[in-house]
Amino acid sequence: MDGYKVLIGLEMHCEISETNTKVFSSAKNGYSDIPNVNIRPIDMGFPGTLPVVNKKAVEMALKASMILGCEQPDYMFFERKNYYYPDMPKNYQITQETKPIPVGIHGSLTFDLDGKKKTVRINNIHLEEDAASLDHYGTFSTINYNRAGVPLLELVTEPDLRSASEAVAFLETMRSIYQYAGISEADSRKGQIRCDVNVSIMDEKLDEKDPKNWGTKVEIKNVNSFGGVRDAINFEIERQIEAKENGTYDEMEQQTRRWDEDSFTTIFMRSKVDAIDYRYFVEPNIPKYKISEEWKETIRKSIPKLASERKEIYMKDYGLSEYDAKVIVKDKAISDYYEETLKLGASPKASANWLTSVILGYLNKNELEIKDLYLTPKMLVDLIDMVKDGKISSKQSKEVLNKVIEQKQEPMAIVKKLGVTQISDDKTIRDIVVKVLDEHPDLIEDHRKGKNTFDFFVGQVMKSTRGQANPSLTAQIIKEEIEKR
Numbered sequence: 438m439d440g441y442k443v444l445i446g447l448e449m450h451c452e453i454s455e456t457n458t459k460v461f462s463s464a465k466n467g468y469s470d471i472p473n474v475n476i477r478p479i480d481m482g483f484p485g486t487l488p489v490v491n492k493k494a495v496e497m498a499l500k501a502s503m504i505l506g507c508e509q510p511d512y513m514f515f516e517r518k519n520y521y522y523p524d525m526p527k528n529y530q531i532t533q534e535t536k537p538i539p540v541g542i543h544g545s546l547t548f549d550l551d552g553k554k555k556t557v558r559i560n561n562i563h564l565e566e567d568a569a570s571l572d573h574y575g576t577f578s579t580i581n582y583n584r585a586g587v588p589l590l591e592l593v594t595e596p597d598l599r600s601a602s603e604a605v606a607f608l609e610t611m612r613s614i615y616q617y618a619g620i621s622e623a624d625s626r627k628g629q630i631r632c633d634v635n636v637s638i639m640d641e642k643l644d645e646k647d648p649k650n651w652g653t654k655v656e657i658k659n660v661n662s663f664g665g666v667r668d669a670i671n672f673e674i675e676r677q678i679e680a681k682e683n684g685t686y687d688e689m690e691q692q693t694r695r696w697d698e699d700s701f702t703t704i705f706m707r708s709k710v711d712a713i714d715y716r717y718f719v720e721p722n723i724p725k726y727k728i729s730e731e732w733k734e735t736i737r738k739s740i741p742k743l744a745s746e747r748k749e750i751y752m753k754d755y756g757l758s759e760y761d762a763k764v765i766v767k768d769k770a771i772s773d774y775y776e777e778t779l780k781l782g783a784s785p786k787a788s789a790n791w792l793t794s795v796i797l798g799y800l801n802k803n804e805l806e807i808k809d810l811y812l813t814p815k816m817l818v819d820l821i822d823m824v825k826d827g828k829i830s831s832k833q834s835k836e837v838l839n840k841v842i843e844q845k846q847e848p849m850a851i852v853k854k855l856g857v858t859q860i861s862d863d864k865t866i867r868d869i870v871v872k873v874l875d876e877h878p879d880l881i882e883d884h885r886k887g888k889n890t891f892d893f894f895v896g897q898v899m900k901s902t903r904g905q906a907n908p909s910l911t912a913q914i915i916k917e918e919i920e921k922r
């Protein structure tokens with residue numbers, strides 16, 4: 438990368454998963470393993486059908502726009518983007534161009550990367566409908582309209598990102614925002630997030646503020662995982678630098694490529710001169726309508742605490758380390774789980790310790806999500822309480838936790854089964870101590886003379902309780918009983 442600066446701009450598509458129905462149709466908005474079940478005639482472009490705007494989808498789009506500090510429109514409008522492909526049977530997609538204003542323009546997003554803050558300008562965010570999905574087989578293809586008309590948010594950044602790591606950190610922050618704001622599950626494994634990645638390189642010494650100095654942009658279409666985004670960018674940087682070094686860069690035209698997971702390369706699709714003319718025009722079947730200030734205000738007030746705010750609270754109010762707070766808020770489901778344990782009375786630190794040191798490790802190792810875990814927040818709180826009340830030792834509690842998860846039984850049942858209950862009852866322990874001391878008067882003498890026989894007494898108590906006596910209470914009682922003699 439010596440001598441070059443990298444410019445990256447992202448177009449991030451995220452399906453809104455949290456509406457009941459599609460963006461312009463009353464078909465269910467939901468994932469199904471069975472093709473072509475969530476459909477209405479309009480999703481297949483039947484004549485005589487008309488779009489009806491889903492208010493909730495617009496509300497969520499405006500919410501995202503507000504979170505990104507964008508300017509919102511006073512009027513909502515839609516446009517037709519005309520193209521001919523089987524995934525869009527109407528022969529056009531209902532979307533929004535940037536003029537006058539889609540759901541948002543001129544925003545920004547700030548995120549942390551390696552302890553530093555990075556701000557990326559948002560060019561615009563707009564609401565559109567997703568296309569159907571095609572599956573290709575040896576001699577035929579199938580079409581599934583379940584996805585046709587699912588509300589889709591497209592976010593376009595300025596080319597402010599400078600590396601693959603920055604691009605991935607940006608996407609992770611956006612995913613978190615979509616999840617925390619209740620807009621989308623934003624699960625790339627369900628195909629809910631897809632990105633177009635734009636990459637160019639330029640002479641390091643030139644001023645990047647002046648677009649005249651920017652290099653030729655290459656667009657990589659439809660990258661559907663964050664790992665793919667990282668690999669595609671790194672591959673493309675190398676490829677463009679090589680073109681500079683071997684003198685072919687100036688012939689390189691602005692082009693669209695695609696990321697090929699199998700060969701781990703980007704592959705040429707089309708040159709920009711062959712760009713499709715989409716002949717945008719205003720969608721005549723959806724009248725432009727006013728977005729009132731009251732509605733905007735209601736939406737603004739409905740924005741919940743996002744990951745960054747929860748992280749601040751965890752550090753300031755709960756005394757967690759920055760690392761622990763960050764690990765917990767990274768996944769909304771984990772953060773919700775954590776807050777649930779606090780509501781049930783767990784100490785913030787104890788609960789955070791369990792989550793970060795034991796539970797997350799278990800989830801990672803077994804590639805599970807917290808919702809798949811048998812251990813509920815209530816069970817975790819019960820376990821923490823048992824340690825706190827001295828019923829089991831903290832060492833035993835780890836074993837109990839593993840057994841709860843693996844055998845799918847409540848902590849109390851496991852404790853009974855393992856017989857690991859800790860004895861913390863003063864009288865029970867005292868009776869055993871007295872008996873041990875009575876049996877070894879000579880060793881009490883030795884102890885008084887300064888010989889270490891104390892550990893022997895502790896050992897005897899442990900032996901007769903099969904290791905279940907509370908160790909600190911045992912030590913204290915032995916001391917008291919020796920002094921009495």
Ligand code: ADP
Pocket residue numbers: 444445446447448593594595596597635636637651652653654655
């Ligand atoms: P297009 O005309 O191809 O749609 P735009 O100017 O609308 O291009 O930009 C689309 C995306 O490409 C945006 O995310 C933008 O940040 C990015 N982009 C524009 N120019 C460059 C560049 N020179 N290098 C990298 N990304 C760029």
Ligand code: MG
Pocket residue numbers: 532565591
């Ligand atoms: Mg688009």
